[in-house]
Amino acid sequence: MTTRVLQMDLALAPSDIGGLSGYDSARVLLRYGRRVVSEVSVPIEDGVVTRAAVTAALNEDRAARARLSERIVEEHLIRPVPASSPSWSVVVCTRDRPELLRRCVESLIGENDGSGEIIVVDNAPTTDATARIAERYPVRYVREDRPGLNRARALGAQLALGEIVIYTDDDTVADPGWVKALLSEFAGARVGACTGLTMPFELETEAQELFERYGGFAKGFSRQVFDLTAISPAAAGAVGSGASMAFRRDLILSLGLFDAELDLGTPSRTGGDTYALYRVLAEGYRIAYVPDALNWHQHRREHDELHRTMSGYGTGLYAFLTKALVEDREMSALRVGIRWFRKHHLRQLARAITRRPNHLSVGMVMAEIKGTLVAPLAYVASRRAERAREHENVRGVGKGAA
Incomplete structure (x- = not known):
């Protein structure tokens, strides 16, 4: 179908x-x-x-x-965006996907009325294709040669000129008004972040259909405001995703939201966006979810791509929960992890095995479950690798000083 x-x-x-x-x-x-x-x-x-x-x-x-x-x-x-709307920077992190990036950037150009900027962060590229695409458009192009999506996000925030830093991925397309809808929420008291509605760009293959059946990226069609009275910080995955999220720049820098131990380019594989949203909530700020901030995501077209993605989601989610539990002593992370495994993973597996209506494939469910089971060890590996890099950097500085 x-x-x-x-x-x-x-x-x-x-x-x-x-x-x-x-x-x-x-x-x-x-x-x-x-x-x-x-x-x-x-x-x-x-x-x-x-x-x-x-x-x-x-x-x-x-x-x-x-x-x-x-x-x-x-x-x-409707409440218009105030005339004194904050300045903004959209950061698009990318690696070796120039055609997807081109489509993404073209959708963003119309969002800039002169009050903002678009930054393309080229993460550990293997060719100059991304640079060639970027030079065609009014964007700032920077390289982060150390692999890691969170490193690219952090560099984008460091270089951003805007008060609000908006993140999206290279496989998205912004709907007209996406930036304005995100900015409108930052007039609210103690709003530290905002997320938007992400819908499927296409559903042309069975793998894309399966991902939407799984839940996709959409978080509903009603505006919501999350804080510590409404949700546990460890349940931040329910708030939004990295495909459409915005933060106050000063919070990104002061809280160090994008930890290099998480997300693509590390053994943890994903989870960096969820950890950033978790930190905002844990520090007592609010996060607004705004469905009028709409963009479109290109889902994986093939089953093997989808299975790798689902495995990565499983690893990343539980790597984030491991980090929150071990480093931050966030005990709710344990409760959230157990509840999610029981109510989501095991329920989806039972539906797949019994072939209930709208069930997922057993292979897809098992890919995510297998990812969750290796997550604690993956996080430990990420943490050790990052500590080793920091140690090497310190040694390098010491040798240079000598």
């Missing part, structure tokens, strides 16, 4: 959408103007998604109908 990703603006009295031959169904993101409402899944018949099918699906979702009513009211009372 092949699914087409579509959008429909309910403010425009939408009509049927044709030209969809070859697709069985559609995932339709519903909006009212620029405001996100919900999404519905509808069949494609004779190459057409009918307005009637979308309306029927919307009418079956009471929460979506309520959000639509709210959006209609808010569209006329």
Whole structure:
């Protein structure tokens, strides 16, 4: 089954959408103007998604109908971004994926009204392809030759000129207004970070469908504000992801949010974004989740890529929890880890084995479970490697001084 990703603006009295031959169904993101409402899944018949099918699906979702009513009211009372909106820097960390980067940067150019900048951090590149792409666009290009996504994120923050540092990945596409929606939340009291809604760019393969069935990156269609009264810091994975997140620059620097022991380029594999969000919550700041801050993610197209990704997610999540427990003495990390393994991993495995409706593949579930089981050792390996690098740096400085 092949699914087409579509959008429909309910403010425009939408009509049927044709030209969809070859697709069985559609995932339709519903909006009212620029405001996100919900999404519905509808069949494609004779190459057409009918307005009637979308309306029927919307009418079956009471929460979506309520959000639509709210959006209609808010569209006329919407709170604009203040004239004194903070300056900003978008940081795109990339490694050897020039064509994905090109598409990402092109989507970001229109976001800059002169109040911000776009920084491309080329992490341990093996060619100059990324540099050649970057020189075509009004962006700042920098290299971080030490491998590690969190190293690239940290360098981007150090060099950023903006008060707010916004992060995304090279496999995303920003929807118009993405930056403005993220910035609007920083007027709130003690808001230290903001995350946005990330939807699938396409669902053309079974692997992409499986990732969305797993949950994808979306965290819902209602604005939420998280703090210590609403969520345990160790459950920060529920708040957002590195595909769409923004922080106050001074917090990044003062708290050292992007630890080199985590994420791509280390044995921990992922988890750097979740740890950063965890630290913001643990320090008593709020994190706003804003679905109107919308971007689109290119999911892995092939099963082998997906399995590697899921294994990495399992390792990274539990490496982050290990770090929070061991280094920060965050006891809730143990509770979150046990609860997530029991309620998520084991439940997904049971559904896959019994082939319940909308089940995942056993291979995909096991890839993530295997990743979780090696996570503590992976974190220890990451930590030792980082300590060894620090020791070598100190020795190098000492030799230079001598």
